[in-house]
Amino acid sequence: MSSTRQDAPSDGAAARSSSRRGASAPTMRDIAEATGVSQSTVSRVLSGTPTAVPIAEATRKRVLATAHELGYRPNPLARGLRGAPTMLLGVIVRDITDPFFAGAIEAASLEANKRGYNVVLGHAHESADEAQALTGILEARHCDALLFLGDLRDRPTLIEELQDCRIPVVALWHGSRESGIPTVSVDNRSGVMAVVDHLAGLGHERIAFAGPRGRLGDITEREDAFVASVHGHGLETPESYRIDAVNTYRGGAEALDRLMALPEPPTAIVAPTDVLAMGMLHGAHAHGLRVPDGLSITGFDDIPEAAYTVPALTTVRMPTEAMVLAAVDLAIGPDEVIGDFHPMLEPELVIRGSTGQAPG
C-alpha cells in the first residue's frame, strides 16, 4: 500500500485533479457568450422543455452546436436547487454481501434506471453508527425516495426518524406486520407451508428449523409458519429442534453441527434463507452426511447459487423482481398510490436435489 502514497503531505485534491481537470465545466453563460445569445435562450434550448416558447431553428442549431463543442453538461445541482428532483433513489441495506440482497439491489438498480433514476447505497452496517445511514444518505444527499431492504427494526432511531421524513419510504422484507411504513412483503407462511408439506410428503417426521431468533420480520414469520405447519401435520416441534443461527454460511454450518449432536437428530432441516441452507450443506458434507440420503435440507429465497450447490437446493423462490417493482412504484411512481399499500406477493416452491425420502 505504501507505494500508493507520497511521504510529504500536500494538497491532495489539487494533485489528483491536476491531471485531467482543465477549466471548470462550461456553463450556460459560456455558451450564451460564445453564441451571442442570452443565457435564458440557451436554457430554453437545452433544458429539453418541449418548447414552452418557440425558438428560431437557426438559433437553436447554433446553441446546440456550441454546447456540444464546449462539451456542455447541465449542472444537476443547480437544477435541483430549482426544485427538480434529484433522480436519486436511496437504498438502505445491512449487508450487500448477502447474495439475496445483492440480487435485490441489482433489481432495484435496474428498475430505477428504467425510470431515469440512479441508486445511492446506504449502509445500515452493524458496526456503523445507527443514525449514520440515515444522516448520510437521507439528509446529506437529496434522494427522491428511500428503499429499505430487510428487517431494520432493531435500529429503533432509524425507523423513528423515517416516520417524519420528507420523502417516500418503502420497506421490503421487513415482515408483514405494521410498522408505520409502507411495506412490500412476501407470503412467508405459504412458502414455508409448501416446504413442510413437501418434506412431510417425503415421510419426514423429525424436522428442525434453524435461523436467527428474537427479531421481528420475515425470518420470525417463517419460524412461526414452520411451527404451525409441522403441527398441522401432526408432528412435534421440540424446543431442541428450533435453534438459533446467525444468517451466514458459517452460522448454517454451526447450526448443523449442533442439530446433528442431538440424541435424536432430525432427518430434515428447514432453513429460513438459502445462505443458511448452503452453510448446512457444507456442514453436512463435513460430517460425512450425504444429502439428501441421510438428511434433507431446504432453503428460502432461491438465490442464484441455490441451483448450483452440491446438491442443488430445494428452496422457495422469492418473487424479487416483482416485489422490487412494486416497491419502486410505491416510492417513485410512475404509478400513483393512494394511501399506504402493503402488497404481499406469493413465493413458489422449487424442488431440487437437497430433499429426498426420509431415511429408514
Add this chain to the structure above:
Amino acid sequence: MSSTRQDAPSDGAAARSSSRRGASAPTMRDIAEATGVSQSTVSRVLSGTPTAVPIAEATRKRVLATAHELGYRPNPLARGLRGAPTMLLGVIVRDITDPFFAGAIEAASLEANKRGYNVVLGHAHESADEAQALTGILEARHCDALLFLGDLRDRPTLIEELQDCRIPVVALWHGSRESGIPTVSVDNRSGVMAVVDHLAGLGHERIAFAGPRGRLGDITEREDAFVASVHGHGLETPESYRIDAVNTYRGGAEALDRLMALPEPPTAIVAPTDVLAMGMLHGAHAHGLRVPDGLSITGFDDIPEAAYTVPALTTVRMPTEAMVLAAVDLAIGPDEVIGDFHPMLEPELVIRGSTGQAPG
C-alpha cells in the same frame, strides 16, 4: 401487482408525498426569521466552519436551538452549487450479483463512508445502453470521483469518455495493462503460479483451464499465466484443455461437462474465478465425480462462499480490502497522489478441500 396500483390516473407524486411531506424543508432564512438574526449569521453558526469569524455564544445557542426545533437540514444541492464537493463516489460495475463484485462494492462503500462519502451505483449492464452508465452517473449526478470495477474495456465509448472527464477515475480489476486510466490491480501471474505449483506438487499432469476468452483484463492475464506456469512444469496445454466459459455458475457447470467429455479428461481444472469453480463443483457432482478424489478444482478470488462449498474450494485470496483502499485513496484521498500510480497487490493461495492427489 395489480393490487398495488390504482385504476384512475392521477397525480402520483402528490398522492405519494401527501402522507408525510408537510411544509417544505426549513431553510436558513426560516431560522433567521424565527431567531431574529440575519441569514448569514445562521450560516456562520450552522455551516460548521471552525469559527471563521467569532460568534457570540448567546446567538449561537439560540440559532442552534431553533435550527434543531425546526428540524433543519442543510441543503446539499445549495452547498454543492457553491462549490462544495458532493461527497458522492460513483461505482460502476457490470453485475452486482457476482459475489466477488458485491464484496468489492461493500468494501468500497465502507471505505467511502469512513471518509464521509456515499456510493452511487452505476450499472454497465449488458442490456443497457453503453453510454447510459456514464451519462447517468457521471454527468447527471455530480460524483466527486468514479470507481470502475472489472474489465469494462469492451465498452469502448465508455472508456473514451472517461479520458476527458473532469473527475478522478480509478479502475479496479481492469487488468494491469495500460489503458489510460489509473488502475489498481492484483498480481494475477503470481496467484495462478501458486495454484499451478500446488497442483503440480500433487502430481497432476493433465490440467485444464476454463474461463471467458477474448477479453482483456484480469481473466486473460490469468489464462496467460496458466499457460506459462504449466509449461514451466514441463507439462502440456493442448488447445482442448483451454476452453471458453462465461463467468457464471452455469458457465462453470457446462465447462465441466465439455472437459469431461474429452477422450482424455483432465485431472485438475483451474478456474479464473470462484464463481466458475463453484459451477464446476456442481457439474462434477452431477457427473457423479468426487472432488478431490476424481478431480481437483481451483478458483480465484476467495469469495465468502468459497469456504463453504462442497467441498470447500482451494482458491487464491484476493486482497480486496487493500485494493479498494488503494483505489479510494487514489480517487478521493485523503492521500495525495502525484502522477498516475498503478499499484499492484499480491494475492495468496488458500488450500482447502477441492484439491488433492492426482488419481492413479
Add this chain to the structure above:
DNA sequence: CTGAAAGCGCTAACAC
C-alpha cells in the same frame, strides 16, 4: 460580533 449583498448555474415569469 453581525448584517447586507453578491453570486454559484439554472429555470421561469415577465417584458419587448
Add this chain to the structure above:
DNA sequence: GTGTTAGCGCTTTCAG
C-alpha cells in the same frame, strides 16, 4: 422569438 430579471439555499466578501 428573444432578452431581462428574479430567485432556488447557501457561502462569502465587504461593511458596519
